[in-house]
Amino acid sequence: MDYLRTLGSAAVSSLVQKSGLTLPFSLGSKVTSFENRTIWSLYDGTKREDGSSVSVFEFEANTPAKKNLLPLAKNAVRKLRTVRHPDVLKFMEVVETDTTIHIMTEHVRPLGPAINEWQTKGALEREAWLVWGLHRISVSLAFLNESAASTHGNVRVDSIFISSSGEWKLGGFDVLSNPKDDAAVLYNLGSMLPDASTYSSPEVKKGGFSALKELPPAAADAYGLGLLIHFAFNANQGLPTTAQSPHPPPTAASRGSIPTMIFPAYKKLLNPNPKARLSPAHFLELGMSQTAGEGSGFFASNRLVKVCAGLDGFNVASEGEKASLLKTLKESASSFPTEFTSYRVLPALISALDFGGASAATILPLVLQFGKNMPPEDYPNVILTHLVKLYTSPDRGTRMALLDHLPEYADKLDKKTVVDKIWPNLQTGFTDTVALIREATVKSIILLSDKFNERIMNNDLLRHLARMQADPEASIRTNTCILIGRLGPSLGYNTKRKVLVPAFARALKDPFVHARVAGLMAFMATIECFDVEEMATKVIPNIAFTMIDKEKLVRDQAFKAMELFMKKVEEHAATMPETAAPETELIPGGMLPLNASSNTLVNNAAGAAGALAGWAISSIGKKLAAGDLQTTMASAAGAAIDRPTSAPVPMGVNGALSGSLLAAAVPPPLTPTFSSPSGVPTRSLTTASSATSRSKGMQLGATKVPSNISSIPDWAEEAAAEVETQGASPWGNDDLMDVNADEDDWSAFETAPVPSVQDSGLGFGTIGSISIADPWTAPAPVKAHSSSEWGSPQATLAPKPSRTSSSRVGVSSPLASPRPSSIARSPTPSDGGKGEAASAAPAHSTAGMSKEDKAAEMARRKEERRLRIAALKEQKKHAGESKV
Structure with a gap:
């Protein structure tokens, strides 16, 4: 059947097109x-212009x-158009030929x-719908009879249609006529309508349709309205x-289902x-009146009628009427x-x-409620377009x-919108002065986060959240921490490393108890965002103090979090080797592998102290052979060892430990040696010309150094950069952001963070005089990073020595192991009082x-270093002349 209908529609369209006419629509299935x-x-049908649905009467x-x-069809076209x-x-369009009308x-x-479909609905609901429909038809008939002075003449069920909005529309204008119109068809051709005698009024059945010409225009339509009811x-x-x-x-008894209120009328x-x-x-007037006594007010009391009337005049109604x-x-929705x-x-x-106003906040929930039944393809145009506009409202x-x-329509929004x-x-909303707006804005982010681009997610949004963590309202701070925890997995890799730990650590210091709990739970929720090193060095240390909150x-939450992270770290540690050094190698600094007894775990403080002492003694005792203990540290001085002869002899255990640490810390290009006269460890950069030189005493870490030693300043620069990176907190003082700092704009979230140079990580000790042997040249200075806070892109930093004497024990470096720049040196005799004066001057912290x-x-330090080098060169010159 559908095939035949389609075939018929195609035949009609083909026929019309052959006549030279262009159809403004395409025919669909027949009703x-x-x-x-x-x-x-x-x-x-479908309108060709915009693809909207239409109906086509053929x-x-x-x-x-x-x-x-x-003639009846042409009368319908003429009347429906006017x-x-x-x-x-x-009426929208008409296409006419000699034999067809569309x-x-x-x-x-x-x-x-x-x-018939409404027969299955509830009685009251069905009655309300029918009364509302009859109201619309009564309005249209009243208009035709009174304003147009015409008679419809065809009021029946088949002349009424339901629009897309569910409203009843009056059609069937086949015999609509005005008694004064010479071309009126009702009075001459009315009987040609299908089933005309069935729906005719008593006077028409008695005297024909021509009798209506002498009666009021509403006479026939009133009878037809009664039959319609x-x-x-x-x-x-x-x-x-x-x-x-x-x-x-x-x-x-014949009333049937007709409401009692309507039955008298x-x-x-x-x-x-x-x-x-x-x-x-008059029927309409009686239905809308509430004071006409019994049998009145049946339209006025209908809620659908009231709703339509209220919607038509909503924009001009008072606030009370709107409410x-x-x-x-x-x-009644x-x-x-x-x-x-x-x-x-x-x-x-x-x-x-679209008009806004105070009632907008009340209307919006209703719009969303009624919009649930909207077809998905229509929802964006009908609902979302207007909702998006409301975001510009300052109300x-x-x-x-x-x-x-937002949860009701967030999933229907597209990313671009x-x-x-x-x-x-x-x-x-993040900067609104009303706390409720700020909190609601924070809560809304998680619903839209999957539609944010990278710029918003990793930069703009985090700026606002950093401010929200400092909000005066405790609930906002708590919800902000929760939000960051939920956003954590979707942040960029660099952003995770820079943001999560400082953000959650800040929450752990919040005075509001639930904010602290939220910080701990956020740590736990984002555990997959941290690698094991971060857990051990950042997460666990930040959580630890909350265990005594x-x-x-x-x-309780802290212990659970600690247990979770410790389990992860323990699992990783179990997969690590016992030592990073090969079994055949000596431990750096000359220390041998520990004995079996020292490999056991220590369970108390006393045991730990004893174990530490045992390690130190055993390492020193096993360091040298018996014959070596009876000899001097070096057998001769001169050309065999390229070093100054003014270094003091090492003193006991301290000297041995110092040498061990130096050997462990200094990279291959640096060769610390001991000299017999003074015993102070110094550095010697061996060259190709001195490659045959050998020490008769103990040389710690002595290796053959390539002739090209340009890697020394590079290594130093890398070490300085590493220290500066480790010492700098990306968020500053474990804080998300200084909200008062304009330069703290988080633009680095989209790229890897650039380390900044900090003076606290350079490891300067007391500056002493430097003794350099003839073959040596001054160590290449360490180049400061171009982003140095000192503001001098070309500034260079020379490695600064520090004393190892007991008077300088308090000077410590922030590095995990001593740096080459921290090797202790003592003043040489040739320095006179200069070296002592220089060593007495403390290094000023920047x-x-x-x-x-x-x-x-x-600049002062650079000048001081230049003077020391000049003095050493002068000393070298005098020493050469004395030998000659």
């Missing part, structure tokens, strides 16, 4: 329930009998099948007995006397027809939203309503200095 009930065939004069009805009313079928109207469906409420019954001669008045509509018959206009209407909508709420109520509410009530109901239209307005709730002060301090 079979409407077939053979009127002179028209009804098709579903008339074909392909038989002699049909040709006789052509009569415009909200309750009349909306009228394109708004998309509708016949009333008859719709009434009967068929609407009693769809399965035939004509009422009053429609048959001798037309007795309706009895209570219904009887008056079916009065056999046309002059005493109740007109549609009353919105309350009715909210209470579930009982309204779906199509009514989607296409009648919803557009009116959205139109009211806090509207913004709050948008955020509160969120990034371009919602986020620019949404982010203003004043609040038990925090302590911490807390301004950029100008730091630059001055570095």
